[in-house]
Amino acid sequence: xxxxxxxxxxxxxxxxxxxILGVGQTRFxxxxxxxxxxxxxxxxxxxxxDSGTSIKEIDAVVVGNMLGSHLDNQSHLGALxxxxxxxxxxxxxxxxxCASGGLAIATGIxxxxxxxxxxxxxxxxxxxxxxxxxxxxxxxxxxSDGDEQLAGITFPGLYALVTRxxxxxxxxxxxxLASIPVKNHMHGSLNPKxxxxxxIDVEQVLKSPCIASPIKLLDCSPxxxxxxxxxLGLGKRRGGRNVxxxxxxxxxxxxxxxxxxxxxxxxxSKEASKKAFSMAGxxxxxxxxxxxxxxFSIGEVLALEDMGFSRKGEGWVIAGNGxxxxxxxxxxxxxxxxxACGHPISATGVKQLVELTRQLRGVNGxxxxxxxxxxxxxxxxxxxxxxxxxxxxxxx
Amino acid sequence: xxxxxxxxxxxxxxxxxxxILGVGQTRFxxxxxxxxxxxxxxxxxxxxxDSGTSIKEIDAVVVGNMLGSHLDNQSHLGALxxxxxxxxxxxxxxxxxCASGGLAIATGIxxxxxxxxxxxxxxxxxxxxxxxxxxxxxxxxxxSDGDEQLAGITFPGLYALVTRxxxxxxxxxxxxLASIPVKNHMHGSLNPKxxxxxxIDVEQVLKSPCIASPIKLLDCSPxxxxxxxxxLGLGKRRGGRNVxxxxxxxxxxxxxxxxxxxxxxxxxSKEASKKAFSMAGxxxxxxxxxxxxxxFSIGEVLALEDMGFSRKGEGWVIAGNGxxxxxxxxxxxxxxxxxACGHPISATGVKQLVELTRQLRGVNGxxxxxxxxxxxxxxxxxxxxxxxxxxxxxxx
Numbered sequence: 001x002x003x004x005x006x007x008x009x010x011x012x013x014x015x016x017x018x019x020i021l022g023v024g025q026t027r028f029x030x031x032x033x034x035x036x037x038x039x040x041x042x043x044x045x046x047x048x049x050d051s052g053t054s055i056k057e058i059d060a061v062v063v064g065n066m067l068g069s070h071l072d073n074q075s076h077l078g079a080l081x082x083x084x085x086x087x088x089x090x091x092x093x094x095x096x097x098c099a100s101g102g103l104a105i106a107t108g109i110x111x112x113x114x115x116x117x118x119x120x121x122x123x124x125x126x127x128x129x130x131x132x133x134x135x136x137x138x139x140x141x142x143x144s145d146g147d148e149q150l151a152g153i154t155f156p157g158l159y160a161l162v163t164r165x166x167x168x169x170x171x172x173x174x175x176x177l178a179s180i181p182v183k184n185h186m187h188g189s190l191n192p193k194x195x196x197x198x199x200i201d202v203e204q205v206l207k208s209p210c211i212a213s214p215i216k217l218l219d220c221s222p223x224x225x226x227x228x229x230x231x232l233g234l235g236k237r238r239g240g241r242n243v244x245x246x247x248x249x250x251x252x253x254x255x256x257x258x259x260x261x262x263x264x265x266x267x268x269s270k271e272a273s274k275k276a277f278s279m280a281g282x283x284x285x286x287x288x289x290x291x292x293x294x295x296f297s298i299g300e301v302l303a304l305e306d307m308g309f310s311r312k313g314e315g316w317v318i319a320g321n322g323x324x325x326x327x328x329x330x331x332x333x334x335x336x337x338x339x340a341c342g343h344p345i346s347a348t349g350v351k352q353l354v355e356l357t358r359q360l361r362g363v364n365g366x367x368x369x370x371x372x373x374x375x376x377x378x379x380x381x382x383x384x385x386x387x388x389x390x391x392x393x394x395x396x
Numbered sequence: 397x398x399x400x401x402x403x404x405x406x407x408x409x410x411x412x413x414x415x416i417l418g419v420g421q422t423r424f425x426x427x428x429x430x431x432x433x434x435x436x437x438x439x440x441x442x443x444x445x446d447s448g449t450s451i452k453e454i455d456a457v458v459v460g461n462m463l464g465s466h467l468d469n470q471s472h473l474g475a476l477x478x479x480x481x482x483x484x485x486x487x488x489x490x491x492x493x494c495a496s497g498g499l500a501i502a503t504g505i506x507x508x509x510x511x512x513x514x515x516x517x518x519x520x521x522x523x524x525x526x527x528x529x530x531x532x533x534x535x536x537x538x539x540s541d542g543d544e545q546l547a548g549i550t551f552p553g554l555y556a557l558v559t560r561x562x563x564x565x566x567x568x569x570x571x572x573l574a575s576i577p578v579k580n581h582m583h584g585s586l587n588p589k590x591x592x593x594x595x596i597d598v599e600q601v602l603k604s605p606c607i608a609s610p611i612k613l614l615d616c617s618p619x620x621x622x623x624x625x626x627x628l629g630l631g632k633r634r635g636g637r638n639v640x641x642x643x644x645x646x647x648x649x650x651x652x653x654x655x656x657x658x659x660x661x662x663x664x665s666k667e668a669s670k671k672a673f674s675m676a677g678x679x680x681x682x683x684x685x686x687x688x689x690x691x692f693s694i695g696e697v698l699a700l701e702d703m704g705f706s707r708k709g710e711g712w713v714i715a716g717n718g719x720x721x722x723x724x725x726x727x728x729x730x731x732x733x734x735x736a737c738g739h740p741i742s743a744t745g746v747k748q749l750v751e752l753t754r755q756l757r758g759v760n761g762x763x764x765x766x767x768x769x770x771x772x773x774x775x776x777x778x779x780x781x782x783x784x785x786x787x788x789x790x791x792x
Contacts, residue, residue, distance in 0.1 A: 035542075068538075069491075070465045073545065075538035076493040076651060079781035083650045088667075090646040091782070092499050095465075095489045097472040103488050106512075107503060113510035116502075142464075142471035146431075149469065250486040254479045255472060271484075385475035386487065 016279055018109050018245040020392070021119070021231045022051025023354040028226035028342030029195040030129040036068055040077070040125035041084045043227035043347075048085075051231040052238045053119055058231070060117035061091040064104030064124035064346035070139040071131050081123060090117070097143030098295065099381030100124060101228070101349025102388035106248055108232050118233060124350035125227035136223050140345075143382040145256030156220060158257060158383045159296040160212035165263040166298055167214065170313040174214045178205035179320035180297040181218050181339045187326060188336025190366045195224045195342025219297040224342030228351035243360045245353075247282070247391040249275025255385035266384030269306035273378070276389040277308075284308045287330060287391075288372040289359045291352035293380035294337040300324075303378050304332070307389070326367060334359065334367045349379035353390060360394035412675055414505050414641040416788070417515070417627040418447025419750040424622035424738030425591040426525040432464055436473070436521035437480045439623035439743075444481075447627040448634045449515055454627070456513035457487040460500030460520035460742035466535040467527050477519060486513070493539030494691065495777030496520060497624070497745025498784035502644055504628050514629065520746035521623035532619050536741075539778040541652030552616060554653060554779045555692040556608035561659040562694055563610060566709040570610045574601035575716035576693040577614050577735045583722060584732025586762045591620045591738025615693040620738030624747035639756045641749075643678070643787040645671025651781035662780030665702035669774070672785040673704075680704045683726060683787075684768040685755045687748035689776035690733040696720075699774050700728070703785070722763060730755065730763045745775035749786060756790035 024046025026039050034042070040063065048055050061082045068074040078091030096103040101124030108120040128136050141149045148158065166172065182202055188194040200218055208217035236242050251271030254260050261267075277283060284307060292303035304315035309330070318324060324332035335341040335355040338348055356375035358364040375392045420442025422435050430438070436459065444451050457478045464470040474487030492499040497520030504516040524532050537545045544554065562568065578598055584590040596614055604613040632638050647667030650656055657663075673679060680703060688699035700711035705726070714720060720728035731737040731751040734744055752771035754760040771788045 037542075066465075066471055069462075069535070070469065070471075072542075073466065073534065073538045074542060075462055075466075075491055076540070076778055076781055078492050078499075079648045079651050079777065080541070082648050083655070083781070089648065091492070091648050092503070092646075093491045094503075095471055095491060096474050096487070103474075107488070107490075107506075110503075110506040110510040110512055113512075114506040115509070116506055138469065139465070142469045144472070145476070146433075146468075146470060250488075252475045252478050252485065252487050255475050259479070381475065382472055385472055385479070 016246055018112055019233050019235065019237060020243045020245065020353065020357045021053055021233045021237045022047040023230050023357045024050060025193050025228040025351055025354045026226050027193050028224045028344055031225040032130065036072060036074060036125055036127040037080055037084050039127065039225060039227035040081045040123050043229040044085055044121055044123045047121065047229035047231050053231055055085065055087055057119045058087055058121045059089050060111050060120045061089050062104045062108045062120060062122045063091065063093045064100040064350060065093055065126060066095050066097060066100050066345045067126055067128060067139050070142060071136065072127060096386045097381030098345050099349060099379045099386040099388050100346035102379030102390065105350060105353060105390060106250060106388060109245060109248060112232060112234060120232045121229060122232060122350060123227060123229040124346040126344035126346050127225050128223045128344060129225050133223065148256055156212040156215050159298060160215045161257060162263050162383065163214055163298040169264055172316050175202060175206055176316055176320060177297045178202045180294065180300050181205055183325050184294060184333050184337040184339040187334050187367065188340025191336050191341055194336040194340055195222055196340045215296055221295045221338035221343040224344040226342060226344035226347045228347045228354045230350060230353050241361045242395045243357045244393050244395055245390055246393045247276040247280025248389065249273065249279060250388045252386050253384055255382055257383055266302055266306050266387060268384050268387035269303060269378065269380065272387040272389040273307035276391050280391040282374060282391060286374050287376045288374050289334065289356065289369045290330065290332045290376045291335060291355055292332055292378040294333060294339050295343060300332065307378060331369050334369065352377035352379060356392050360392055412642050414508055415629050415631065415633060416639045416641065416749065416753045417449055417629045417633045418443040419626050419753045420446060421589050421624040421747055421750045422622050423589050424620045424740055427621040428526065432468060432470060432521055432523040433476055433480050435523065435621060435623035436477045436519050439625040440481055440517055440519045443517065443625035443627050449627055451483055453515045454483055454517045455485050456507050456516045457485050458500045458504045458516060458518045459487065459489045460496035460746060461489055461522060462491050462493060462496045462741045463522055463524060463535050466538060467532065468523060492782045493777030494741050495745060495775045495782040495784050496742035498775030498786065501746060501749060501786060502646060502784060505641060505644060508628060508630060516628045517625060518628060518746060519623060519625035520742040522740035522742050523621050524619045524740060525621050529619065544652055552608040552611050555694060556611045557653060558659050558779060559610055559694040565660055568712050571598060571602055572712055572716060573693045574598045576690065576696050577601055579721050580690060580729050580733040580735040583730050583763060584736025587732050587737055590732040590736055591618055592736045611692055617691045617734035617739035620740040622738060622740035622743045624743045624750045626746060626749050637757045638791045639753045640789050640791055641786055642789045643672040643676025644785065645669065645675060646784045648782050649780055651778055653779055662698055662702050662783060664780050664783035665699060665774065665776065668783040668785040669703035672787050676787040678770060678787060682770050683772045684770050685730060685752065685765045686726065686728045686772045687731060687751055688728055688774040690729060690735050691739060696728065703774065727765050730765065748773035748775060752788050756788055
């Protein structure tokens with residue numbers, strides 16, 4: 001790369017225009033035969049092949065990872081993944097709890113706009129199933145406020161507080177929220193990369209073991225291994241439809257729930273989506289397909305409300321009435337979401353863009369949303385301490 | 397901030413022009429009364445005060461941290477530090493082993509150039525002394541290649557291999573390298589923020605306990621707590637001399653030493669400095685004052701050679717002959733370096749810019765380098781897996 005002076009052409013028209021040149025994803029699930037770096041390299045190689053770019057053109061690598069240093073004592077992943085790919089590039093790791101993947105994408109975009117890189121590989125990867133559930137659960141609490149850790153609560157408990165507050169505020173029953181994982185499992189059953197490829201029904205959700213009342217086992221996304229990657233650049237991808245990132249935005253909030261003004265909305269999601277919509281010059285009504293952060297069923301409800309897809313207190317209605325299902329007006333989480341596709345923490349935010357890119361290229365097979373032109377990805381860290389939204393558009 | 401469209405003015409003249417508006421630093425050392433977040437907030441508040449900027453103008457926070465998730469099970473520091481400061485801003489954590497601080501600065505610069513932020517707070521923080529040395533040493537090995545961890549070697553051992561190879565290649569004695577920590581302790585004795593404020597002599601270095609032959613205790617930087625912060629922006633700081641970042645560059649290499657072509661040079665440092673010099677339009681001869689990564693004595697020698705301040709095999713001569721000492725031709729590590737100022741991992745790369753900014757403002761008291769106009773910061777991750785260089789210039 002020429003580092004001497006900066007490129008201006010990409011923002012010459014005042015609009016963001018970042019091309020998603022290639023996408024790649026490992027299967028999500030219990031992948032005991034592959035290490036964290038194996039997974040990152042596999043997804044990266046697929047994305048680079050898909051981009052039609054020579055691997056030598058990649059001049060920056062951004063790795064999203066949360067748990068490597070806690071679970072596997074492996075930090076320095078920017079350098080390790082870059083070396084694992086056998087390329088000369090600048091590598092860096094980015095972390096923001098479960099939003100690490102989305103933040104890594106944003107960091108990659110900033111590298112492109114600032115001209116410090118011309119082709120950026122962004123890969124989110126996580127290895128979680130080699131360890132006891134206790135150990136992984138403890139590591140995940142690193143996303144919370146330290147006081148919450150000392151209190152002994154875990155993430156299902158924190159999201160249970162949110163779910164309970166929501167149900168009481170709007171008079172919603174748990175059976176009404178159960179349609180969300182049912183939908184996402186139906187989508188996941190069509191995704192060969194998904195952790196869970198079976199369908200479930202509302203009765204199964206309600207009869208599944210209670211994890212933290214009112215959250216049942218089948219309201220919870222799983223602990224998964226996996227990686228997802230995208231190659232970002234400025235030029236066009238050769239062959240097939242091009243997909244561009246036309247807007248992104250980040251929001252942050254108090255991390256500890258005790259410090260929040262409200263338990264039933266995520267201010268970070270509101271802010272992130274507001275910025276992203278403004279940058280992209282589109283509105284919720286323009287979005288054809290979405291991936292949102294359904295770590296627990298309530299997550300999908302709040303995402304729909306906080307980003308303006310429904311009025312407050314009514315997200316559960318559209319999440320459950322079929323309009324978010326494949327074939328509905330605006331399908332949500334066609335990948336299966338975090339619930340059924342799986343939730344290898346930092347891979348999630350990148351996988352959302354992989355799924356949307358396939359949708360906007362029109363090559364998503366049995367999960368294709370016909371005529372999808374504009375997509376939105378919504379990725380959350382902690383219980384809404386961080387949120388990041390990307391908006392994608394298909395083009396020529 | 398206006399997120400709709402991007403600013404172009406900063407690179408209108410094709411040159412980087414990032415202002416260091418404010419700097420802050422906690423004392424480095426064993427700070428048992430303060431948490432990781434306490435330290436990050438303390439340094440940040442000092443930097444914001446120093447910048448004359450209203451805290452409300454900070455619209456992005458980049459936190460450099462390596463060990464929080466391993467030692468203290470605390471991830472998600474971008475959101476936590478932002479909330480700890482009580483501001484509405486986008487927070488993200490960046491990690492690249494001991495180069496995390498420098499990478500966080502680079503990420504902040506990219507946010508400014510890309511227009512996603514107008515005032516960026518970058519803070520590097522680490523809390524290392526609340527734990528057993530064994531536990532901290534193990535966590536630090538997260539910066540290495542996994543195979544090196546399995547072999548049971550630690551960082552003093554890895555740097556001992558480098559030191560031994562260098563001594564044998566160039567016929568250098570350990571007494572000749574010992575002058576480096578002696579110089580850095582002399583500088584540190586003048587720095588009220590330094591972990592070690594006492595001077596040492598060559599005999600003390602040579603008689604100190606052998607850690608990993610030929611490295612003695614007094615060749616090693618310590619395990620420290622501490623934080624350092626800078627406020628970056630585009631406008632001018634009110635009052636006093638302005639300091640700008642005019643170039644930066646990153647290099648990466650194989651992380652494991654077994655995969656390197658050479659043990660006695662860091663390709664990452666060569667590449668990082670080449671990019672930074674090119675962007676800044678300056679050469680080694682133009683640099684008046686430097687902070688380099690002297691985690692072990694050999695680190696300072698390689699830094700001088702790899703960045704072109706001496707011929708290969710002669711870095712130890714200039715490091716020891718007085719020209720790198722305060723009062724010499726080009727003082728190196730006037731803060732005391734990692735050796736005497738201390739090495740709270742991710743704080744180090746940011747502290748280097750704090751020290752240089754004070755030098756270039758001409759307000760560095762007993763450590764002032766008279767007439768210093770251009771400074772260089774050199775920060776390394778692992779045993780040269782990552783390197784990042786920033787070049788600063790004083791201006792009006």
